[in-house]
Amino acid sequence: MNKIIRIIAIPVVVLWLASCTVSRVYPVRYYEENKLKLHETETLYGQATKNKALAIAISNLDFSSLSLELKTDTVRYIYDFDWAEPRMQDTLLRYGYDTSLVTRILENMRTMRSTWINSMDHYIDGKKQNLFFISAPVRQFSIFPPMQKRKYYLFNFYRQPQYYDAEGRLLDKRKLKQLRKINNEIFYRINDRVCYTISGKFR
Amino acid sequence: MRRIFLFICLLISFFAEAQKKRVPGRMINDPERLKALSILDSLGTITPSTFWPNIKPADFLQNLRRNLEQPYQMNTGRNTSFCAFGAVSFTCLKNEPVRYVQCMIDLYRKGEGFYRNIRLAPPEAVRLAAGKMIFQGDLDICPADQAWYLSLAHRFKGYLNFFNRNYQPGDENNMWAATNLAKFNRMLRKLCKYQLKSKGSDLIRPSVPKLPEFLQEKLAQGEVYLYLNNSVFRKKNHNRLQKWIPTHYVVLMEIYPGQNGNWVVKYWDGGYKTLKEVSVRSLKQITYGITWVSYNTTSDE
Numbered sequence: 001m002n003k004i005i006r007i008i009a010i011p012v013v014v015l016w017l018a019s020c021t022v023s024r025v026y027p028v029r030y031y032e033e034n035k036l037k038l039h040e041t042e043t044l045y046g047q048a049t050k051n052k053a054l055a056i057a058i059s060n061l062d063f064s065s066l067s068l069e070l071k072t073d074t075v076r077y078i079y080d081f082d083w084a085e086p087r088m089q090d091t092l093l094r095y096g097y098d099t100s101l102v103t104r105i106l107e108n109m110r111t112m113r114s115t116w117i118n119s120m121d122h123y124i125d126g127k128k129q130n131l132f133f134i135s136a137p138v139r140q141f142s143i144f145p146p147m148q149k150r151k152y153y154l155f156n157f158y159r160q161p162q163y164y165d166a167e168g169r170l171l172d173k174r175k176l177k178q179l180r181k182i183n184n185e186i187f188y189r190i191n192d193r194v195c196y197t198i199s200g201k202f203r
Numbered sequence: 204m205r206r207i208f209l210f211i212c213l214l215i216s217f218f219a220e221a222q223k224k225r226v227p228g229r230m231i232n233d234p235e236r237l238k239a240l241s242i243l244d245s246l247g248t249i250t251p252s253t254f255w256p257n258i259k260p261a262d263f264l265q266n267l268r269r270n271l272e273q274p275y276q277m278n279t280g281r282n283t284s285f286c287a288f289g290a291v292s293f294t295c296l297k298n299e300p301v302r303y304v305q306c307m308i309d310l311y312r313k314g315e316g317f318y319r320n321i322r323l324a325p326p327e328a329v330r331l332a333a334g335k336m337i338f339q340g341d342l343d344i345c346p347a348d349q350a351w352y353l354s355l356a357h358r359f360k361g362y363l364n365f366f367n368r369n370y371q372p373g374d375e376n377n378m379w380a381a382t383n384l385a386k387f388n389r390m391l392r393k394l395c396k397y398q399l400k401s402k403g404s405d406l407i408r409p410s411v412p413k414l415p416e417f418l419q420e421k422l423a424q425g426e427v428y429l430y431l432n433n434s435v436f437r438k439k440n441h442n443r444l445q446k447w448i449p450t451h452y453v454v455l456m457e458i459y460p461g462q463n464g465n466w467v468v469k470y471w472d473g474g475y476k477t478l479k480e481v482s483v484r485s486l487k488q489i490t491y492g493i494t495w496v497s498y499n500t501t502s503d504e
Contacts, residue, residue, distance in 0.1 A: 061441050071475075074275060078437070078479040115441070120281075123343040137441065146443045172337065182338045183282045184376050201439040 027153040027196040030136060034112045041108045042132045042157050045117060048101040055118040056102075056109065057203065061137060063110050069118075070095045112136060115152065116202045120182075124173050132157040135202040152202040156182065161192035170195050225396040226498055227298045227426050231274060239271050239300040246308070254314030257334030258346040263311055266347035271300055277348060279473030280339030283375045285352045287382035287452040289473040290428050291390050292351065294454075298395070307347055310354060318394055323354040328370045336375065341474060352380075359393075361386030384430050384492040387452060391428075391494065403430065403492035405449065414487050415466045418458050421495040427455040429470065430492030435485070449491035453477075 031038065048054060053071035063083055068091070070077045077095070081088040092099045109117065116135040121128055135154045142148035163171040165179075168189035172180040179186055187195040249260045270277050274296040279289035295303050295318070302318060310316030315324035333353055334346040342348060353370070356379065360368065363381040370379060382390075383405045391397050403409035411417045421427050433451035434440075457469040461480045468486070469478045481489075 057438065059438060067438070074476055075469075076472075076475045076477045078477060080480075120338075121340055122338050126344060148442065150440050150442050152440075180337070181373070184373065202441075203439055 026138065027155075027198060028190060030153055031155065031190050031194065031196065037108050037112050038134065038155065038157075041105055041112070041114075041117070041134065044101055044105050044108070045119070045132060048098055048105060049119060052096060053119065054097060054102070055203075056105065056116070058109065058115040061115070066106070068092075070097070118203065120156075130159065133203075135199075137202070138198065149200060150202075152199055153196055154185070154187075154199050154202070155190075155194060155196050156187060158193050158195075162189075162195065164189040164195075225398075227294055227395070227397070227496060229498055231297050232300060235298075236271055236274075236300045239304040240268070242301065242304055242308075243268055243271070249308075249312065252311050252314070255311055255330050255333055255346075255350060257331065258311070258350065259334075260311075262334075262344070263347045263350075266345045267304060267307055269345070270296055270348070271304070274300075275471060275476065276341075276474055278339075278341040278345060279348075279352065280336065280342035280375070283339060283342070283352070284377065284380035284382070285356070285375065286473055287387045287390070288352045288355045288380070290387070290452040290454050290471075291355070291394060293471055294391070294395055294426060307351065310350060311347075316354075319396065321358065321393055323358050325350075325354045325357040326370070329353045329357050332370065332372055332375070355390070356380040359386055359390050361389075382452065384449075384494075387428070387430065387492075388494055391496070397496040399494055399496040401492065401494040403490070405491065408487065408491050409493060411487075411493075414490065415458055415460075415483060418455060418493070421493070422455055422458060424499060425495055425497040428492075428494040429453050429455055429490055430494075432489045432491060435489050436479070436481075449489075 055069040055071075057067040057069070059065040059067050059080065065080065065082050068079050068081065068088070070079070070091075072095075079088075079091055081091075089099050089103075092102055105117065108114075114134055114136045116133070118133045120131050120133050122131065123129065133154070133156055135152045138151040138153060140148065140151060163173055165171055170180045170187040170189070172178040182197075183199070183201070185197040185199050187197045189195050243264060246264065249264065251260055252258065255263075274293070277289065277292055277296060279285040292303075306316040306318040306323065308316075310323055314330065315322060317323070330350075333350040336349050337343055353375065356375070357370065359382075361381075361383040363378055363383050363386075367374065367377065367379045374380065384401065384403065385405075388399060388401050391399055402411065418427060418429075429452070430449045431451045431453060432447065432449045434445055436451075451472075453470040453472050455468070455470050456476055457467070459467050461467040465480045465482050466486060467478065467480050469476060471477075
């Protein structure tokens with residue numbers, strides 16, 4: 001009986017442990033596969049948010065619903081919509097967004113299976129900088145899906161080349177020996193301007 | 204002997220009653236705000252503080268001025284656990300800007316400051332961290348806010364901080380600064396001397412049959428703070444099993460009926476006023492704590 005339990009338990013534990021880790025090869029592969037779309041989305045997003053900030057969250061992984069965060073100077077409006085709901089276009093128009101640009105961003109997000117797009121303000125030497133932030137869920141295998149803890153690839157697109165150490169970890173410009181953590185995560189180099197991490201949260 | 208006992212009881216109740224009398228104002232306290240700005244003007248420049256080596260005096264004063272001029276834009280950072288301190292600061296800045304400014308100036312100059320009788324005197328590890336935060340949005344360029352939040356987080360402790368009481372760099376994002384409902388209420392009572400009321404707890408949601416109407420009623424009478432499960436309100440992952448615990452404090456600004464039986468909730472959320480339409484069911488699901496303080500008690504402090 002003990003032997004049977006061991007035969008069952010060992011592969012289950014190995015599978016469980018394997019399902020908790022994500023290789024660092026996959027985000028690089030994801031970036032290479034979706035490189036054109038990612039950079040196109042970055043450009044489109046830059047144009048769409050030139051005057052007003054916007055963040056898009058995909059609420060369900062079947063892409064049936066989404067959430068828009070429309071930001072003015074003092075108020076952040078959060079609206080939930082079904083995918084391609086006409087009401088969404090009306091709302092975007094009302095707040096002065098270019099609906100065709102936002103629609104193209106949404107289509108790209110669906111193609112890349114991205115779940116979150118945002119821009120992030122940060123300050124280097126007191127100067128305001130802005131980076132483009134996009135995340136996508138990792139394709140994971142789970143023995144018991146209801147208990148599954150999702151993981152996401154988070155990509156940062158900087159306007160300027162960044163500093164990295166020998167292991168490819170993003171460094172703080174102000175103190176080059178110090179790692180730069182964003183949302184408490186260490187980011188790794190893809191190229192001079194783009195870096196990634198793997199996280200349990202998509203934003 | 205009996206008379207002395209009665210006299211002591213009367214004395215205690217008299218002082219207790221005197222302490223209960225502070226109430227918030229309906230609008231931003233503009234006369235005090237102007238007075239606080241004139242205090243800043245009269246200061247001109249201040250010398251760099253040895254207690255806060257990473258905060259330049261000019262940045263510090265500029266931050267205080269910004270808070271006074273735009274009190275609703277005081278930022279709690281992108282990923283910190285400062286939301287509860289932000290909600291408390293909201294009412295401090297709105298109602299007592301002079302007290303806030305005086306406390307902050309003392310804190311910078313002497314390394315300790317008093318907000319009423321609450322002493323804020325953070326240790327060196329905390330003081331060294333202020334002014335160095337990065338990737339927290341506008342909080343990056345607000346060193347005075349960093350100092351204020353860190354000092355409050357050091358001063359007020361609850362059971363959530365039991366295993367992490369001493370500050371290490373990066374602790375602003377974790378349990379060191381976490382706040383349970385009782386600690387939040389205690390902060391409001393001690394800093395602002397409010398006679399507040401509260402429903403709910405850290406794990407069990409309050410049983411309020413008509414929650415939106417209840418919040419509307421309390422909001423008409425005073426300030427209302429909500430303790431929410433933000434992982435449901437603003438999803439951060441797609442796990443089927445979500446944590447059913449509250450994680451976020453907000454100041455309720457408005458609540459009114461929306462479309463299809465939903466309610467529109469507008470709340471102050473650390474730098475932003477956020478507006479979202481929610482169903483009554485969702486609102487009940489996310490609300491774990493309601494704290495309110497009335498405008499109506501007479502104030503003579």
